[in-house]
Amino acid sequence: MDSMSRVVLNPHLRRRFYGILDELWRRKLSSVFAAFTPSPGKHAKFTKTFREDRIEELDDLISEAYIPYFRRWVEKTAEKAQVKIPKRVECNNRAEWVATRLAKQYGRHKHLVYASFAGHKKCWKVGRSDRGLKRISSQADAYFFYHSNRVAVFYPRRRKKRVLPALECALTHIYDPRHLPKWPPLTKYLQKCPACRDIGLVRSIVRRMFPA
Numbered sequence: 073m074d075s076m077s078r079v080v081l082n083p084h085l086r087r088r089f090y091g092i093l094d095e096l097w098r099r100k101l102s103s104v105f106a107a108f109t110p111s112p113g114k115h116a117k118f119t120k121t122f123r124e125d126r127i128e129e130l131d132d133l134i135s136e137a138y139i140p141y142f143r144r145w146v147e148k149t150a151e152k153a154q155v156k157i158p159k160r161v162e163c164n165n166r167a168e169w170v171a172t173r174l175a176k177q178y179g180r181h182k183h184l185v186y187a188s189f190a191g192h193k194k195c196w197k198v199g200r201s202d203r204g205l206k207r208i209s210s211q212a213d214a215y216f217f218y219h220s221n222r223v224a225v226f227y228p229r230r231r232k233k234r235v236l237p238a239l240e241c242a243l244t245h246i247y248d249p250r251h252l253p254k255w256p257p258l259t260k261y262l263q264k265c266p267a268c269r270d271i272g273l274v275r276s277i278v279r280r281m282f283p284a
Contacts, residue, residue, distance in 0.1 A: 079137045079266075089133050092126050096282050120284035127278055131271050135245045138267040142242040150185070150226040150239055153178045157221050167217040171209035174225055180204055183232040185239045187247055188220040195247035196220055200240040202233055216251045241265045 081089055099118045146152075153174060161169045182204045188196045196216035201207030211217050226243065228235045245267050 079141055081133070081137050085133050085137055089130065092129050092133075096123065096126055096278070100282055118282070118284060123278070123282050123284045127275055130274055130278065132248075134271050134274065135248070135267055138270075139246055142246050142267070146226065146239065146242050146246070149230075149235060150228050152224060152226055154222065154224045157223070159221075163218045164212055166220060167212040167214070168209045170217070170223045171205040174208075174223075175205055178225075178227075181227045183228055183236055185226045185228075185236060185243055187224045187226075187243055187249070188216050189222040189224070190219050191221070195249040197251040198240060198244045198247055198249045200236045202236060216249075238265065241268065 099116055099122060102115050102118065155170055155173045155177070157166050157169065183200075183202050184204065185198065185200045186208055187198045190196055196219065197214075199207070208217070208223070217223075226239060228239060242265075
């Protein structure tokens with residue numbers, strides 16, 4: 073656990089973290105408890121599914137702990153632009169409308185990361201583009217633009233192409249998008265992300281301590 077140096081869990085997150093570990097220990101030792109505290113019905117078994125569900129909860133806690141750190145880094149690293157989509161814009165025209173409006177208001181940039189939202193906090197998608205706004209306009213039929221009413225775009229201030237995976241990863245941790253079939257940034261970058269590194273470390277420790 074020595075590498076977890078970028079953030080410290082606040083008391084609320086720490087209680088939740090220890091609570092999940094306590095839940096793992098109790099389920100793992102359930103057969104021992106059953107021998108001394110007989111109760112009607114079947115005793116809960118420790119399964120791989122149960123362990124992996126608890127690991128996902130720990131992943132979320134680590135990401136949440138890193139959010140303030142990532143917000144400061146994003147503010148320093150990128151310039152943010154944002155457009156709200158009027159209700160009058162047809163759903164299948166929203167991606168093109170966003171790309172056109174961003175080009176008019178903020179100019180054309182080749183490297184960017186975008187996030188689409190429905191409502192105040194509900195994030196649909198975080199994605200990156202190294203071919204400018206064409207990436208957004210090409211997704212007219214994608215539901216994460218089809219149902220969006222706001223899009224935020226982040227333009228890196230320096231090392232524009234190299235910083236894209238880091239920027240996308242940070243914004244994914246911050247916004248926790250609904251559309252996340254797989255972790256988006258380049259595989260080789262994930263080892264550099266402090267949150268992803270700590271998540272991987274916790275996963276390996278928990279799986280080693282609680283084999284299933």
